[in-house]
Every structure is written in structure tokens, then in C-alpha cells.
Amino acid sequence: MLECGMLERDRQALRRRSVVLCKQMVVDELLIQSLQADNILTEGMADNIMAEQTAQKRSFRLLQLLPKRGPRAFSSFCSALRDTEQQHLGDLLTQSPEKDGKETHLERYEDSSVPLSTQEGIVAKRARTQEFMECSLDADSPINTPVLACTRDFYLSHCQQSYRMNSLPRGFALVISNVTFDPCAAPDLDPRKGGEVDDEVLRKVFTELDYVVTVHRDLTAQGMRTCIENFCRRPDHRTMDSCVVCLLSHGVEGGVYGTDGQLLQLDWVFEAFDNAHCPLLQNKPKMFFIQACRGEEMDCGVEQIDGPVRTCSPSCEQRDAGREGQGDADSRQRGDMGRPRIKLPQRSDMICGYASLKGQRICTAAMRNTKRGSWFIQELNTALRLHARDTHLADILVQVNGRIKEREGYAPGTAHHRCKEMSEFTSSLCKDLFLFPKYQ
Numbered sequence: 001m002l003e004c005g006m007l008e009r010d011r012q013a014l015r016r017r018s019v020v021l022c023k024q025m026v027v028d029e030l031l032i033q034s035l036q037a038d039n040i041l042t043e044g045m046a047d048n049i050m051a052e053q054t055a056q057k058r059s060f061r062l063l064q065l066l067p068k069r070g071p072r073a074f075s076s077f078c079s080a081l082r083d084t085e086q087q088h089l090g091d092l093l094t095q096s097p098e099k100d101g102k103e104t105h106l107e108r109y110e111d112s113s114v115p116l117s118t119q120e121g122i123v124a125k126r127a128r129t130q131e132f133m134e135c136s137l138d139a140d141s142p143i144n145t146p147v148l149a150c151t152r153d154f155y156l157s158h159c160q161q162s163y164r165m166n167s168l169p170r171g172f173a174l175v176i177s178n179v180t181f182d183p184c185a186a187p188d189l190d191p192r193k194g195g196e197v198d199d200e201v202l203r204k205v206f207t208e209l210d211y212v213v214t215v216h217r218d219l220t221a222q223g224m225r226t227c228i229e230n231f232c233r234r235p236d237h238r239t240m241d242s243c244v245v246c247l248l249s250h251g252v253e254g255g256v257y258g259t260d261g262q263l264l265q266l267d268w269v270f271e272a273f274d275n276a277h278c279p280l281l282q283n284k285p286k287m288f289f290i291q292a293c294r295g296e297e298m299d300c301g302v303e304q305i306d307g308p309v310r311t312c313s314p315s316c317e318q319r320d321a322g323r324e325g326q327g328d329a330d331s332r333q334r335g336d337m338g339r340p341r342i343k344l345p346q347r348s349d350m351i352c353g354y355a356s357l358k359g360q361r362i363c364t365a366a367m368r369n370t371k372r373g374s375w376f377i378q379e380l381n382t383a384l385r386l387h388a389r390d391t392h393l394a395d396i397l398v399q400v401n402g403r404i405k406e407r408e409g410y411a412p413g414t415a416h417h418r419c420k421e422m423s424e425f426t427s428s429l430c431k432d433l434f435l436f437p438k439y440q
Contacts (some may be wrong), residue, residue, distance in 0.1 A: 006069070006073050007071050013093050013094070014063060014066060017089075017093055023056070025089055026055070028084070029386055031081070031083075032050060034080035035076060035077065040069050040076045048061065049065075081093075145386070147205065147209060147385050148387075148388070149438035150438060159434075161431065162433065163284070163429075165436050166440075167240050169211055171241055171244065172214070172231065172236075172237070173211040173214070173243070174214055174216075174228070174243075175206075176216050176227060177198060178250070178259050179218060180259065185259075185261045186257065186259065186260060188261075192249070192250065195248055195373070196217070197372060201373055210437065219259060220258040220260040221260060221263060221264045222258070231245075235280070237278070237281050238280045242286065242287065243281060243287070245287070246290075247289075248374075253294045254294075270288070271347070275348060281349075286350045287352075288350065289352070289376075289380065290353070291376055294357065347428065348430065349429060350428050351425060351429050351433065353425040355375070355377075357422050357424055358424075376423050379399075379403040379404055380396075380397075383400050384396065387399065388434075388435045388437050389437055394427055394433065401422070404423045405420075
């Protein structure tokens with residue numbers, strides 16, 4: 001019978017920590033995949049766990065199954081916690097009972113080197129009763145599971161109906177990250193602690209997705225314009241299949257701040273990449289990711305009424321593609337045989353992911369961790385690494401929306417406690433956009 005169940009001491013450890021685990025543990029694809037790879041969970045068990053509608057229900061279902069999964073289940077579970085940046089929970093499980101109580105309570109406080117007011121909810125789906133757990137999590141780092149590769153069969157079955165994506169590299173990626181602002185020119189713009197984590201996360205993930213990534217940090221508004229103009233004019237866009245632009249800064253609706261407190265208008269950015277101003281990227285997908293506030297309104301959240309979750313992904317209205325240009329040169333109007341060329345809208349083939357809704361302020365004191373970075377970039381990084389191999393980008397951003405929706409700020413004693421964030425995206429893509437990672 002011993003081979004059929006968990007050792008009694010391990011079973012007792014799980015039972016003793018079950019309340020804390022249900023409150024704090026993140027049961028996501030990475031954790032489940034780790035347990036499946038170790039033959040602790042079957043595929044059916046994994047599906048049943050992930051089908052649960054709330055984080056606590058997923059945790060509860062997993063904790064119900066583990067004691068029945070053999071003597072290796074406990075050590076495998078602790079290993080999976082370490083692999084998914086939840087070392088603190090693994091340590092809690094293996095801690096001897098006599099070390100419980102006040103000593104453990106104090107250790108969680110002493111582990112933190114960052115004031116509570118600047119800490120943010122750093123892992124998806126944390127329960128609202130997190131107590132002091134956030135104080136010990138600043139040592140966590142972003143998920144760095146290697147980008148999963150696209151298979152040959154998947155590429156061959158989807159490449160004809162999607163954007164061409166087989167150039168090597170796939171394209172160029174530009175990341176502009178403003179972390180420190182001029183205290184004289186922009187006294188109201190605080191340093192974006194943890195912002196440097198975001199740009200490094202983006203550099204790594206897009207490099208693994210076969211992009212040539214350039215990162216610029218702490219640029220004035222004019223410096224950002226110059227950087228973007230130079231990027232748009234690169235002649236080697238001609239041989240690439242796409243491009244990526246990431247802007248990380250403080251912001252307002254329609255603009256992001258340079259380090260000098262001046263605004264760079266996002267409409268100007270999109271115009272710089274439109275079909276008239278960047279002809280080398282015509283008919284090629286252009287991806288934008290904006291990590292910035294879009295207003296002053298803080299989302300304090302709304303209590304969900306009883307009953308099943310009733311959600312649907314709102315459609316994102318696309319801005320007008322613009323009027324067709326007039327007075328173009330004859331050389332761009334007609335082909336070699338005098339036939340009219342196909343006209344393009346002024347702006348097309350773009351997709352833009354925003355960290356917040358229009359008019360919404362991101363509660364940075366609760367939503368950016370100095371080791372993991374911002375919620376939006378965390379979730380984008382995770383979704384790209386796990387799902388880019390077989391999911392087109394619009395669906396990836398829907399997944400990101402779902403993960404952001406579940407997160408909740410943790411900053412007791414401040415206005416940011418239990419505040420919410422909601423990401424969104426807009427798209428003028430005309431085909432599915434698969435990145436086909438690592439397929440050559």
C-alpha cells in the first residue's frame with residue numbers, strides 16, 4: 001500500500017500547510033506540466049485541475065490529488081514549486097513543525113529588502129488574504145522557461161493562411177524603457193522601480209523568438225522620436241517578415257513620457273510605421289506593446305455576484321485605417337505595364353497590446369515587483385514562451401487579458417490594496433499572426 005500513497009509525514013505536511021497553499025500557490029500551466037513530466041499527474045487530472053474557474057479551486061483540486069499519487073509525489077511537488085518561482089512554499093512544506101509560529105512569521109518580514117508600499121502583486125491569482133507573503137517574494141525572478149518550438153507539421157498546416165513568418169531573423173525588435181526621469185524637468189514622474197526587469201524580459205523572449213533586439217533606456221521624448229525614426233528607416237526591413245516595438249514608461253491616454261517629462265504621442269508612433277511612411281514593412285505584421293498608464297482613474301475592482309463566472313472578451317474597436325493617400329507619384333501608382341497598383345489603407349497590419357484600459361491608471365505600488373517587473377510584461381512573457389508555438393498573437397493577447405483580469409494588487413494600508421488592472425489590445429491584422437518559433 002505504501003507504493004500507492006504518499007508517505008505519512010509528507011501527507012501531514014501537506015495537510016498542515018493546506019490553507020496557506022490554497023491562498024498563495026499559483027497553479028498554472030508550468031506547475032502542471034512539471035508534475036505531468038514527472039508522471040505524478042495524468043493528462044486527464046491536469047485538464048480537470050485547469051478547468052476549475054478560480055485559483056483557490058485549482059489549488060484545492062491539486063492538493064486533493066497529490067496524497068494519492070505515490071511516495072514520489074511530495075518531492076516532485078516541491079521541485080515543481082521551485083521550478084515555478086515558488087521556492088518559499090516549497091521551503092514551508094519541508095520546514096519542521098517546531099519551527100512554525102512566531103519565528104516563521106518574523107522571518108517573512110525580515111526577508112524583504114523592499115518597503116511594502118513599493119511592492120506589487122507579483123504572481124497571478126494571489127488570494128486577497130495574502131497576509132505577509134508579498135514581503136518574501138522580492139527574490140523571485142521572471143519565468144524563463146525556454147520558448148517552446150513550433151513543430152514542422154503545425155507550420156505546414158498553418159503557414160498558407162497566416163502572415164509569412166520564416167525569415168531569419170524574423171525581424172527587428174525595438175525596446176525603449178524609461179526607468180529614471182529627470183527630477184528637475186519631470187519632478188512628478190517617479191522612478192519606475194522594476195522597469196529594468198521588464199526590458200530585460202522582453203529582450204530575452206524576443207531574442208528566443210528569433211528577433212534582433214535593441215534596447216534603449218532613459219530617452220527624452222525627442223530621443224525616442226529619433227530612435228523610432230532611425231528604426232523605421234532601416235533598409236534591412238526589406239528582407240524581414242515583421243517588426244516589434246515595445247514602449248515602457250509613464251504615460252497618459254495617447255502618449256508616453258520621455259525622461260524630460262515631454263510626451264511622445266502614440267499616434268505619431270503608429271504613423272511612423274504606416275504604409276506610407278514605412279513602405280518596407282507594407283503587408284507585414286507590426287507588433288506594438290505599451291507598458292504605461294493611460295489615464296488617472298484607478299480600478300478598485302467590483303465584487304463578483306454569486307454564480308458562475310460570466311465573462312466574454314470585449315471586442316476591441318479598431319481606429320479608422322485612414323483615408324487613402326492622394327497625389328501619389330506616378331511611379332507608385334502604376335506597374336511596369338501601366339496597370340494601377342493595388343492600393344493599401346494608410347494604416348494596416350498592426351496589433352497593439354496595452355497594459356491598461358483607456359483612461360486607466362496602473363497602480364504601480366501594487367502591480368510592479370522589483371524582481372519580476374510589471375504584470376502585463378510578466379504575463380506576455382509567459383504566454384509567448386508557452387503558447388507561441390501553436391497560438392496566433394491575437395489569441396495570446398486574449399490569454400494575457402484573462403490572466404491580468406484574475407490578478408489583484410497587494411499593498412495593505414494603501415489605496416492600492418486589492419486594486420485591479422485590465423489589459424487590452426487593438427488590431428488591424430488581416431491574417432492570423434503565428435510567430436512559428438524556432439522553425440527554420
